Amino acid sequence: xxxxxxxxxxxxxxxxxxxxxxxxxxxxxxxxxxxxxxxxxxxxxxxxxxxxxxxxxxxxxxxxxxxxxxxxxxxxxxxxxxxxxxxxxxxxxxxxxxxxxxxxxxxxxxxxxxxxxxxxxxxxxxxxxxxxxxxxxxxxx
Amino acid sequence: xxxxxxxxxxxxxxxxxxxxxxxxxxxxxxxxxxxxxxxxxxxxxxxxxxxxxxxxxxxxxxxxxxxxxxxxxxxxxxxxxxxxxxxxxxxxxxxxxxxxxxxxxxxxxxxxxxxxxxxxxxxxxxxxxxxxxxxxxxxxx
Numbered sequence: 522x523x524x525x526x527x528x529x530x531x532x533x534x535x536x537x538x539x540x541x542x543x544x545x546x547x548x549x550x551x552x553x554x555x556x557x558x559x560x561x562x563x564x565x566x567x568x569x570x571x572x573x574x575x576x577x578x579x580x581x582x583x584x585x586x587x588x589x590x591x592x593x594x595x596x597x598x599x600x601x602x603x604x605x606x607x608x609x610x611x612x613x614x615x616x617x618x619x620x621x622x623x624x625x626x627x628x629x630x631x632x633x634x635x636x637x638x639x640x641x642x643x644x645x646x647x648x649x650x651x652x653x654x655x656x657x658x659x660x661x662x
Numbered sequence: 663x664x665x666x667x668x669x670x671x672x673x674x675x676x677x678x679x680x681x682x683x684x685x686x687x688x689x690x691x692x693x694x695x696x697x698x699x700x701x702x703x704x705x706x707x708x709x710x711x712x713x714x715x716x717x718x719x720x721x722x723x724x725x726x727x728x729x730x731x732x733x734x735x736x737x738x739x740x741x742x743x744x745x746x747x748x749x750x751x752x753x754x755x756x757x758x759x760x761x762x763x764x765x766x767x768x769x770x771x772x773x774x775x776x777x778x779x780x781x782x783x784x785x786x787x788x789x790x791x792x793x794x795x796x797x798x799x800x801x802x803x
Binding site for chain 2: 533535536538539541542594595596597600634635636637638639640643646647650651654
């Protein structure tokens with residue numbers, strides 16, 4: 522079981538459709554679920570981070586892995602090995618909101634998809650593409 | 663002027679639509695053009711690479727920058743600075759095909775969007791998002 526815990530709906534519609542496209546491909550190989558937590562609307566950054574972290578922490582059920590720009594960089598092959606080792610027990614990938622996550626979540630194991638900062642909706646697509654690639658025999662080495 | 667020189671059409675339709683979405687956003691700030699060169703169809707890897715490189719080399723007009731998994735890693739801010747410094751003279755980003763590029767192209771300056779290998783269609787989206795981010799005042803630091 523793979524779950525992707527993130528903040529806010531997947532927008533715009535062009536990204537949502539691409540998300541659905543990858544979900545359909547991945548579901549041939551494994552169970553995958555998106556948990557899109559409601560965005561906290563407030564102008565106070567500290568309040569938003571605190572509230573959203575509370576929601577993320579209570580949503581976690583499996584081994585948590587934070588996606589973070591400063592996290593561990595893996596090659597696609599290393600990511601595939603990690604995924605296959607952990608998928609049976611379950612993995613919860615966490616993608617923070619625009620203002621990042623709280624210190625408690627920052628302490629989790631983290632993986633970096635890039636040293637560049639991407640929009641948190643595009644990160645969902647990048648993660649899905651790597652998950653699909655990990656299972657798709659055509660890409661396996 | 664920014665040009666993105668790549669091999670083959672942008673597929674599937676879900677990725678193409680997202681590409682068009684970003685192109686519309688970026689065109690508020692700068693000229694951008696996609697050069698989608700025809701894929702060489704052959705079962706011989708060496709032949710494909712040679713033919714496609716010939717096409718890429720003859721398409722280049724501006725400063726060439728290869729996107730390569732082993733290229734230089736930049737932060738989004740560094741990428742933005744690089745882009746703004748070079749956009750007036752023109753930049754040609756090059757995204758190779760499934761089998762990579764020839765040695766001549768490998769010698770160009772290269773940038774890595776990630777240490778992971780992404781589908782060459784998704785790389786187009788990642789590059790567009792970084793270009794958009796570079797110009798969008800909301801993201802500028």
